[in-house]
Amino acid sequence: MELSKEQIEKRxxxxxxxxxxxxxxxxxxxxxxxxxxxxxxxxLLMLRWTDIKETAAISALFIFVNSMAGIxxxxxxxxxxxxxxxxxxxxxxxxxxxxxxMGSQKFEPRLLKMLLTLILLLAAAKLLFxxxxxxxxxxxxxxxxxxxxxxxxxLLKRWExxxxxxx
Numbered sequence: 001m002e003l004s005k006e007q008i009e010k011r012x013x014x015x016x017x018x019x020x021x022x023x024x025x026x027x028x029x030x031x032x033x034x035x036x037x038x039x040x041x042x043x044l045l046m047l048r049w050t051d052i053k054e055t056a057a058i059s060a061l062f063i064f065v066n067s068m069a070g071i072x073x074x075x076x077x078x079x080x081x082x083x084x085x086x087x088x089x090x091x092x093x094x095x096x097x098x099x100x101x102m103g104s105q106k107f108e109p110r111l112l113k114m115l116l117t118l119i120l121l122l123a124a125a126k127l128l129f130x131x132x133x134x135x136x137x138x139x140x141x142x143x144x145x146x147x148x149x150x151x152x153x154x155l156l157k158r159w160e161x162x163x164x165x166x167x
Contacts, residue, residue: 013049026066030073035063038123041116052112056103060096 021043029036037059044050050058075081082088103112 009048010051011048013047018049022062025062026069029066030070034066035070036066037063038120042120052109052116053104055116056112057100060100 025036025039025043029039040062041055041059044055044058045052071081107115
């Protein structure tokens with residue numbers, strides 16, 4: 001069996017640096033209210049500690065832990081969950097299981113890298129546009145999603161609904 005270029009170039013992580021970066025990324029993620037995988041994924045890949053599939057698995061766990069800490073903090077601050085939160089949780093879990101299977105068993109690492117790149121670009125664009133109050137973000141994101149999902153009517157309707165909810 002021949003090793004891929006990524007497997008050959010992987011480096012052994014330094015435990016001290018891992019703990020430090022995990023703490024810093026966790027702190028920043030909690031501070032700004034995100035799961036943290038969007039920060040962790042590029043770090044793992046740039047330091048060559050993992051390949052794309054390992055990165056996805058690690059960042060999913062990292063996001064879960066940070067999200068649970070975040071929701072705990074919100075509940076302690078008086079935030080109450082919407083009555084339909086179980087539906088969100090069920091659909092999220094279903095999507096996560098399907099996505100995990102597809103990412104680990106069906107998709108090639110090259111496709112996963114392309115998808116990660118597009119998602120990171122969308123996240124950066126959203127942050128840029130919303131921080132600087134630039135209009136047109138919804139149109140930009142919608143065009144990217146059209147490209148990714150090849151004009152799927154069902155997925156576009158879900159994106160439009162989600163973008164209305166995020167406003």
